[in-house]
Amino acid sequence: MSHSSSIEPNPAAVGRVQAPPFVRLPDPSRLFEARRERLEFLAQTSELAPYLRFIAGIAAAQSSIQEGLPEPDLPPDDALDRAREFGMPPLDRNRAGLDDVLSETLSRLFDAVAPVTKPAEAEAALERVRAATPDEMRSIVQGVLADAIPADALAEHVYGAAGLQVHFTRLAAKLDRSRLAKIGDGACPCCGGPPVSSLVVGWMEAEGTRYCSCALCGTLWNVVRVKCVLCGSGKGIGYQEIDGGPGTIKAECCDSCRGYVKIFYQQKDAALDPVADDIASLGLDLLLKDGEYRRGSLNPFLLGV
Structure with a gap:
C-alpha cells in the first residue's frame, strides 16, 4: 500500500x-557499466530478478561495444549557436538519421546482446532486428526518437532504444555544457x-x-x-x-x-x-x-x- x-x-x-x-553531462565509459552493477545488485533480492539480469546484460553490451566505435559528429558550430539562441536542444532528435556511426552502433549492440539469457519472445525480437532492412531499422529509430512505439513491436524497439542510448550518450558527452x-x-x-x-x-x-x-x-x-x-x-x-x-x-x-x-x-x-x-x-x-x-x-x- x-x-x-x-x-x-x-x-x-x-x-x-x-x-x-x-x-x-554523461560519461559513456562509466554510465552503462555502473548501471549493470546496480541491476545485478538489485536482482539479488528482487522478485524481478530474471528481468533485471536481462537488462543488466543489455547494459553490459552497451558498455562493451564502445571501444573502437567511430566517433559521432556533433552538429556544426552555427547550428549549435542557433539552438542556444532559440532555446532548442543542440542534438535534434527529429533530424537524427541512420548514419554509418549509428548503424554500426546498433549492429554491434545486437551482436553483443545475442549471448545474454533472455525470454523466448525477446530472443525472437532480437532476431528480427538483426535481420531488419535499413528502412525497417530507420522506422525503429524514428519510432524511439518520436516516443511513438507501436504496441505490437515493443521488444524490437527496446533493442533500438538501447543502441540509441549509446549513440546519444556519446554525442552528449562531447557538448560544451557552458x-x-x-x-x-x-x-x-x-x-x-x-x-x-x-x-x-x-x-x-x-x-x-x-x-x-x-x-x-x-x-x-x-x-x-x-x-x-x-x-x-x-x-x-x-x-x-x-x-x-x-x-x-x-x-x-x-x-x-x-x-x-x-x-x-x-x-x-x-x-x-x-x-x-x-x-x-x-x-x-x-x-x-x-x-x-x-x-x-x-x-x-x-x-x-
Whole structure:
C-alpha cells in the first residue's frame, strides 16, 4: 500500500545551494557499466530478478561495444549557436538519421546482446532486428526518437532504444555544457528528451538539489524541487511511496496534470540509478496504475507500463 503527503520531506535542504551546476553531462565509459552493477545488485533480492539480469546484460553490451566505435559528429558550430539562441536542444532528435556511426552502433549492440539469457519472445525480437532492412531499422529509430512505439513491436524497439542510448550518450558527452540553455523543466537541454526519473543528489557542489535524468542521452539537468517536471506546476504536489520502504523512492504526483515521475533520494543512497531503480521499483507503478495519476516519464525498458 502507498501513502501520500503534500509536503516533501527535508524542506530545509531546498535551496541550500545557491547555484548548483545546471547540467552534468554523461560519461559513456562509466554510465552503462555502473548501471549493470546496480541491476545485478538489485536482482539479488528482487522478485524481478530474471528481468533485471536481462537488462543488466543489455547494459553490459552497451558498455562493451564502445571501444573502437567511430566517433559521432556533433552538429556544426552555427547550428549549435542557433539552438542556444532559440532555446532548442543542440542534438535534434527529429533530424537524427541512420548514419554509418549509428548503424554500426546498433549492429554491434545486437551482436553483443545475442549471448545474454533472455525470454523466448525477446530472443525472437532480437532476431528480427538483426535481420531488419535499413528502412525497417530507420522506422525503429524514428519510432524511439518520436516516443511513438507501436504496441505490437515493443521488444524490437527496446533493442533500438538501447543502441540509441549509446549513440546519444556519446554525442552528449562531447557538448560544451557552458553553451547549453534551459529548454523546459521536462525536456533535456541536450537532446530534448523526457526524463526517466529525477534525483535529489548528495554531490558536494549541489547537495539537496534535484536533477532530472534524460531517458535517452543520460544527461542530468537541474530542476527546482516540489514542482511538477511534466507541467511545471508548483501546486498540488504530493508524494506516494510503498509503506515500509526506506523512503528513498517516491512518486511525485501532480494534481494539475494528474501525472507522476519517480524521485530518488540519492543523498540518502548514493547507489540509486535513475534507470535501474526505476525498473526495480515497478511495484510502485503497479500500485498507481489504476489510480488517478498516470506515469509521465519514459523508460524504454518499461514500455507498456
